[in-house]
Amino acid sequence: MADPRRTLDRTARLAELVGRLSLAEKVHLLTGETAFTLPGNDRIGLAPLAFSDGPTGVRGLKFVGGDAVALLPNATLIAGSFDDEVAAEVGRLLAEEAQRQQIHVVLGPTVNLHRSPLGGRLFEAYSEDPYLTGRTAAAYVRGMQEHGTAACLKHLVANESETLRNFMDSRVSETALRELYLLPFEMAVADAGAWSMMAAYNDVNGVPATEQDHVQNRIVKGEWDWDGLIMSDWFATKRTVASANGGLDLVMPGPDGPWGARLVAAVRAGEVPEESVDDHVLRLLRLADRVGGLTPEGQQPRRWAQDQPTVDSPVRREQLRRIAARGMTVATNNGVLPLAVDAGGAVALIGRHAIDTVDMGGGSATVNPPYRSTVAEGLSALLGDRVHVTDGVAVRARPVAADPAFLTDPVTGTPGMQVVLLAADGTELSRCHSDSSTISIGWDDEFDQDPATAVLTTTLANDAGPVLLGAIGTGDWTVAGGGAEVSARLRVAGQDPGGTMLRPPAFAGTVELPAAATVTATVALHPVDWRELLLREPSLGLAEESHLLDMTALGRTALVAAPAPRHDDELIAAAEAAAAGAGTAVVVVGLTEEDETEAADKTTLALPGRQDELVHRVAAAAGRTVVVVNAATPVLMPWLAEVDAVLVAGLPGQEGGHAVAAALTGALEPTGRLVTSWPAADGAAPAWDVVPGEDLALPYDDGTFIGHRGFHAGHAPAPLFWFGHGLGYGSWEYGTAQAHESPDGLEVTVELTNTSARDSRETVQVYLDPAEEDQPIRLVGYRGADVAAGATAAVTVTCDARLLRRWDEATGTWSPLAGGGELVVARGLGDVRARVSLA
Incomplete structure (x- = not known):
């Protein structure tokens, strides 16, 4: 823990620097100088700061055409590992990428929730669950900031869809706001000390996110006692006075914007207290100090480490392949997986996503990777000439930029x-x-x-x-x-x-x-x-x-x-023939950057084009059929009963093709769990609509019954796959679970036996099902365990106290949940293994 006296001394030093500046100089520092940089000030030793988009890679200062950078697996694969160390490793990796490019602040992680499965930008966010999201984000932030690179939590707040995102109004109750949508931000602040946040485009209950005195001043800076900086999303700031008074500290990008001369005039007119401007500048200087961008007289500027692994080095390849495979989820498996590497027989690899694997989503999360591996490359590298690759049906409705090759x-x-x-x-x-x-x-x-x-x-x-x-x-x-x-x-x-x-x-x-x-x-x-x-x-x-x-x-x-592309009829016929001639068919289907992207939402969970027909026809022709889903978010599976296995591969990054191949063959075990419940049909979810009404309002009518909470309460038909579901390649027996109090709080211990013939990893999940009827079930803790074949391990899961409380709107305070209910020990809510009564 930081020494409070040192913190006070540092704050006093920063306040003295603020006092040296004129009003015009102070305001000048509070708007970006370019698209991704801030102005410096030599008089106080402030260097220009550099920001970069960063959820799946540190792109750098160029939106298009920049240097090659590492492309990481997407957020759902990181969270799908249910592993703090994986998230922390991602943070460290991104910090190294930032240092290589002399970037001070990486704009991530995205900690908005998967409220509706139609949200176009969900691939950037971790989960439908606030606890999993907050815990993953905290580990990511710790890994990044321990190396002197600032993380930026985004987007504050209730920013779960893209349709009319600059104008829509998220109508959310105070209870849902506190218990769900702010919780990941709160956890990353309390558990990891995140240094910055980003205010969203949307309004919240009629007030623009950039002007949210209630959220930014009262809750984040007041109740949480947070000393970091809140910046706007790019071009999100709508009004001068309301944003400056509402807790926003920095307007991005620059050099133009709604502050500048307008803010100077507002201060002189008494509409904005100069003390508010001073606080904004103080927070900016504190951020600069933390990332090595503040060097008063006599001090040397930050020295950037240049001994980082290159983006295509063996070190990066191993990291990215392993992280991607760990987050992949075996959704079903009738014994066909893992594919035997040394067995005979042909494998028909089919699908457009097999030869053009989608490794990242669209929008500001895109980067320029050094290469992108495909499933065809990866599986052929492991199985050799046993693999026969066949193209699949068209998967995009829009033309794409030409391959530079x-x-x-x-x-x-x-x-x-x-x-x-x-x-x-x-x-x-x-x-x-x-x-x-x-x-x-x-x-x-x-x-x-x-x-x-x-x-x-x-x-x-x-x-x-x-x-x-x-x-x-x-x-x-x-x-x-x-x-x-x-x-x-x-x-x-x-x-x-x-x-x-x-x-x-x-x-x-x-x-x-x-x-x-x-x-x-x-x-x-x-x-x-x-x-x-x-x-x-x-x-x-x-x-x-x-x-x-x-x-x-x-x-x-x-x-x-x-x-010119071939016709779908011809491609389906070729796929059928290939499947009939092979012992096993692996069909790779999925979404593209048209579907999983910033600035647009989906209208259906159905796979684009004729991919469902392709799977039906291949499954009818093949002896065994494996489907790989190359998508970060739920898709419909009308062919599920006809296939032998399904692997959800997400958007797996530059090593994606090799990671999928390793997961299919068991070279790396895919022990991931689903981070979102997968609906069985369009509309069959607790929250569905993403299009605001005529008044631009989007009611969050599901309240605190988001995702699996709502499914469990019967607010929607049972999902196709539950949140937390994942089979891996092990098999498990759970003993009797016991709850007990410890210095860390309420804990649950269960005996876990690996009944399979291979070493494997299991994730023990603990949910609280409260006795109160108006309270949803919720994930309160989890822990992963690596267990040798045939071995037994005692696994203890600590329940997070922040999930054992409720927001009381009448008193405006937190209160403990009423006693009673039970703790549910599960491999996912669709596979409950033990229950512990709290009566």
């Missing part, structure tokens, strides 16, 4: 394209090579004039014949080459200004081209006047100073080019 820059002769940007008067602003098919325009450019036209030129690695050709990005496009041409007028849809970068419009058409055709894509860029567009809609409630009105007008731009 399909492109050659005609100027440099290297993979990629030649990019020229022109001003409105034809002045050439930039001419360069891009080793990607995607660029960003208007996000982090530093031109004297705005780009008006972009010209992308490349030579395709195509055979003569049909090619899919098109583009992504707002503007008037013409893509021509080899005597063929396609064109389109693309405009951003919806009212999310981030859509130009996160979900830009796209088009493509099939044309006949000669081999090795040179193609030129020209786009007259179409800036979007968000100020005029959004202020036209008074129902959105935007003020003139809203940071949304400063959003970049342009965004992500890309060339679409690929061999």
Whole structure:
């Protein structure tokens, strides 16, 4: 524990530095200088600070086209391990990646909950359960911050869906707010001392998250006595005075925004106390001090460690493969898994996700990895020529950017394209090579004039014949080459200004081209006047100073080019034939970055395209069928009774293909547990809707009965798979469970025997089922145990006292739950092994 006297001394020193600054200087420090950096101040020894998006990798300062960085398994795989050490290792790994790039603050973890399975951004968040989420986040934060890199808990608060995210109003009771949605933040503060948080885009009970005096000032900074910094999400700040008074400390990004001169004027007019500005600056300097960005006279600036493992080193490969496999979940298994490496017989590996494995979701969590492994690569590496790979049906509705390996820059002769940007008067602003098919325009450019036209030129690695050709990005496009041409007028849809970068419009058409055709894509860029567009809609409630009105007008731009796809009928027939000719078929299905992404929610849990039909047909033809689900969130399984095993693989990162192969063969045991209950049908969940009503309100009508809590109470039909479910490759007998008090609180001990022939890991989960009828069942503790084959171990699980309380809205205080009820010891709520009465 920190010495209180030292903390007071440090606070006094920081306050003295604040006192040296003029009002204008102080306010200048409270808005970003660029998209991902803060201004410094030499007079007080404050260095510019660098931030980076970071839930699944530290991308760096470039949104598109930055350096190669490690791509980690997604959040549901981390939480699915139910293992604090795995989460802490992820934090340490990200801290090392941050140090390598001289990043002070990593924008993660995401600790919002999986309220509705339709939420598009759930892949970034850990779980539907607040305790699992908070405990995982605390371990992640500890691992990161012990190396001097700040974590940033996001998004504060009740930010569980993406539809109209900048304008929607989460209507949530104080009880649910306290017991569920704030609990992960509280745990990461109390248990790990998180140094920063990020305020969300949405409103909460009619008040913008960036202006939440109740949440930010009263609860987080007041009741929790937290001394960290709250920054806005990018362009989330809606009003000057209300945000400055409401507890927000930092507006991002910069250099423009709703503070600056407006905030200086508000202070001078008496609308914002200067003491509030001083507190914001004090918190900023404290953050800088913690991450080595504050070096007063006579001190040396932070020295960045440069001896970190490279992103494609054997150390990173081993870490990322092991972490991914640990979080994968064996949902069903009739004995076909693990696949024997040394057995004979062909294995038919089928599916678009097998040859184009989806290793990360879409939006700000995307990074530029050094490579991405596929399931086809991984399984072939382990099983050799036994594996016969067959493509599957289409899985995307939107065109995707071209694979750079399909492109050659005609100027440099290297993979990629030649990019020229022109001003409105034809002045050439930039001419360069891009080793990607995607660029960003208007996000982090530093031109004297705005780009008006972009010209992308490349030579395709195509055979003569049909090619899919098109583009992504707002503007008037013409893509021509080899005597063929396609064109389109693309405009951003919806009212999310981030859509130009996160979900830009796209088009493509099939044309006949000669081999090795040179193609030129020209786009007259179409800036979007968000100020005029959004202020036209008074129902959105935007003020003139809203940071949304400063959003970049342009965004992500890309060339679409690929061999023309085969028809689904042909692909399904080929898959059937392959399955019939093999002893075992492994079908890889799943979602893509279209479905699991920032800035959009899903409308169904059904697999995209004809993937369900593919599984039905393969299962009918094959002797044994294994399905790998390459998705982070629930999908429907109308074919479940027809297959022999299902492995939920999540979005497994750059080593994903090798991790899936290791899990399928048992080289690494997939001992993960599901972090979200999987509904049996669309709509069959305690919470479903993600689209706000006409008043932009989204009622959180499920209250505290989120996910498995609601399923257990009968608020929805029984799920297909329960929260906490997972089989692994061991088998287990549980003895009698006993509850007892200890210095650490209420504990449960149970004898656990591994009845299988292999060493394995089990996760003992303990739930409290309260006697009070209005109280839901809830996870109160868990512990993993590695047990040798045939051995028995005593496992003790400590129940977290924060789950043994309730919020009393009448008194505005916490109170203990009434006595009685029982503790439920389980492998998941669908597999209860013991009960202990608390009567």
